[in-house]
Amino acid sequence: MASSSDNEEVRVLGKWASPFSNRIDLALKLKGVPYKYSEEDLANKSLDLLKYNPVHKKVPVLVHNGNSIAESLVILEYIDEVWNNNNNHAFLPQDPYHRALARFWCKTLDDKILPAIWNACWSDEKGREKAVEEALEALKILQDELKDKKFFGGETIGLVDIAANFIGYWVSILQEIAGLELLTIEKFPKLYEWSQEYINHPVIKEGLPPRDELFAFFKASAKK
Amino acid sequence: MAEKKNSNGEVKLLGAWPSPFVIRARIALNIKSVEYDFIEETFGKRSQLLLKSNPVNKQIPVLIHGHKCIAESMIIVQYIHEAWSSSGPPILPSLPYDRAIARFWLTYIDDKWFPPLKSIVLGLDTEPIEEKLEKVREGLVLLEDAFNKISKGKDFFGGDQIGYLDIGFGSFLAWLKTVEVTEGVSLVHETTTPALAKWLQKFCAHDAVKDVLPPIDKLIAFSKMLRANVDLVINPK
Numbered sequence: 001m002a003s004s005s006d007n008e009e010v011r012v013l014g015k016w017a018s019p020f021s022n023r024i025d026l027a028l029k030l031k032g033v034p035y036k037y038s039e040e041d042l043a044n045k046s047l048d049l050l051k052y053n054p055v056h057k058k059v060p061v062l063v064h065n066g067n068s069i070a071e072s073l074v075i076l077e078y079i080d081e082v083w084n085n086n087n088n089h090a091f092l093p094q095d096p097y098h099r100a101l102a103r104f105w106c107k108t109l110d111d112k113i114l115p116a117i118w119n120a121c122w123s124d125e126k127g128r129e130k131a132v133e134e135a136l137e138a139l140k141i142l143q144d145e146l147k148d149k150k151f152f153g154g155e156t157i158g159l160v161d162i163a164a165n166f167i168g169y170w171v172s173i174l175q176e177i178a179g180l181e182l183l184t185i186e187k188f189p190k191l192y193e194w195s196q197e198y199i200n201h202p203v204i205k206e207g208l209p210p211r212d213e214l215f216a217f218f219k220a221s222a223k224k
Numbered sequence: 225m226a227e228k229k230n231s232n233g234e235v236k237l238l239g240a241w242p243s244p245f246v247i248r249a250r251i252a253l254n255i256k257s258v259e260y261d262f263i264e265e266t267f268g269k270r271s272q273l274l275l276k277s278n279p280v281n282k283q284i285p286v287l288i289h290g291h292k293c294i295a296e297s298m299i300i301v302q303y304i305h306e307a308w309s310s311s312g313p314p315i316l317p318s319l320p321y322d323r324a325i326a327r328f329w330l331t332y333i334d335d336k337w338f339p340p341l342k343s344i345v346l347g348l349d350t351e352p353i354e355e356k357l358e359k360v361r362e363g364l365v366l367l368e369d370a371f372n373k374i375s376k377g378k379d380f381f382g383g384d385q386i387g388y389l390d391i392g393f394g395s396f397l398a399w400l401k402t403v404e405v406t407e408g409v410s411l412v413h414e415t416t417t418p419a420l421a422k423w424l425q426k427f428c429a430h431d432a433v434k435d436v437l438p439p440i441d442k443l444i445a446f447s448k449m450l451r452a453n454v455d456l457v458i459n460p461k
Contacts, residue, residue: 055332055366067321074327081320096306100294107296108280141280 010035011063013049015042016209017217019114019166020072021060026162026207027076027091031083073106076159091159105145105152106163113138114166117182121174122222135182142167143191150197157201167191168198169208173215177222235260236288238274240267242446244395245297246285247436251391252301252315254432256308267449268456282460298330301391313385322374326381326389329370333393337363341396344403347451357409360400361416367393368417375419379426386430394427402443 010028012035014021028035040049040059052061052068061068062075064082069075080091092099120128120135142164146152152160161168167183172195175182185192198204237253237260239246253260265271265284277293278286287294287303294303305315317323340356374381374389381389404411414421428437438446450457 064321069321069324069328071328071331074324074331077327078320078324081323096303097289097292097294099306100299100303103299103302104280104294104296107299112280 008065009063012037013040013046013052013061013063014038014059015040017214018059019170022165022207022209023072023162024060024062024075024079026165026204027079029203029207030091030157030162031079031089033079033083073110073163076106076162080159091153091157091162093154093158102152102159105142105160109142109160109163109167113142117166117171117174120180120182121178132180132182136187139167139183139188139191143188146190146194148190151194157198157204161198164198165204165208168195168204170214171195173211174218177215177219233261234290236263237261238263238265238271238277238286238288239284240265241438242443243284244399247395247398248297248391249285249287249300249304250436251386251395251432252304254436255315255386256304256312258304258308258311268453269461297395298327298334298388298392301388305388314387315382315391316388317382323388325374326387326392329367329374329389330392332363332366333396337367338396341399341403344407345399345447345450346454346457348454353407357407357411360403360411364412364417364420368420371419371423375423380423386427386432390423390427394424394433397424397428398437398440398443401440402447405440406444406447 010033012021012024012028014024014037016022016039025037038046038048040046042059045057049059049061050057052063053059053070056070058070060072060075061070062078063069064078069078076091084090092102116131116134116138120131123131151157152164171183181187183192183195199208235253235258237246237249239249239262241264250262263273265274270282274284274286275282277288278284278295281295283295285295285297285300287300289303289307294300301315317326337360340359343350344353344356344360371381375383378384380386381393386394400411403409410416412420412424427433
């Protein structure tokens, strides 16, 4: 259990189907921090969202003792720094170089890898071949980084693993809807194995949204 | 200027003098008084060292510290803050919330504020220049407000010392000035953004900064070359 006082209020403004929002749920659950969650409707933004993230008006937003923080990777580092009493739940290692590597891979996930896979899953006939090629290249560089580790964080879930929730869980759903084979055991055995360890991790499992609901949500988006 | 730590050729920075991202790393190394070899990349052509030390993005800056290669400018700045923590003032704020605010604004600057500025520099015709300038100005208003909240009456975003957000934003000042001159506009000004105008003067005069911000006339000439070679910028070899 977290050692923070019971008077500390932690709130999350999020969207259940968003992997960026889900990162925050996973992080707080891994740290054992209780929080209040509010589901936001981005077509009808709440006053709280406009107040707590006036610059972007997007989710996720973390509110801790009245202070608000936006941008999922920024929030993850904040959570790691504030709730740092039990070393077993540290998201980042101590050594500056390995911290830099973890940050680099989180940024590469957001700048390069997620967009490539997302594009492939939503591409039309014309752009499909190139988009799929780029997605496979992106998965390869990620698998190369994993090497023989159980998780990107080593023996335990680290910052990169949390940030890679899209890869571990969302990709399997999206590729099925798109009729593509991107992350498969044949193409990326090590990364696929990681994804199975990930979604079966006791805390992660409880923190991910239900598969059938997520499938239905994206299937409905695909029809539009 | 504090005497530089002799690092025996152990620290190298791959970069180029005009790049704001490279300037960030140089300012951070200066704050920590770290001696380094500055290895300049040729525009439009990637060296073997660059391809080997940053195979994923193949971009500058790359910090090479012994056998360790670190890429991405603000990740390099954080690494410098952590690796040389016993030398010179800290670069990141001490409190987690202040660090989160600094990181948030850096994400805003890199992802939202800089792209229209870059588009103006490269002379891209994605939208009318007036619209791009308006976006840059709107961002400066947000940053002016952020400065007033974050600096708490002191000279810099980092307080008495220049810090993470000063470096991240200040690294663009030479390019901002270049656009003001080439387009004949005013962007940071004592009437529209008085706090930033004051901050800008102090930042550019700072010991860790003044020798790494490129002279404006050199940048103007460089920007002309960039516009003539936009395809190389977008698809480097």
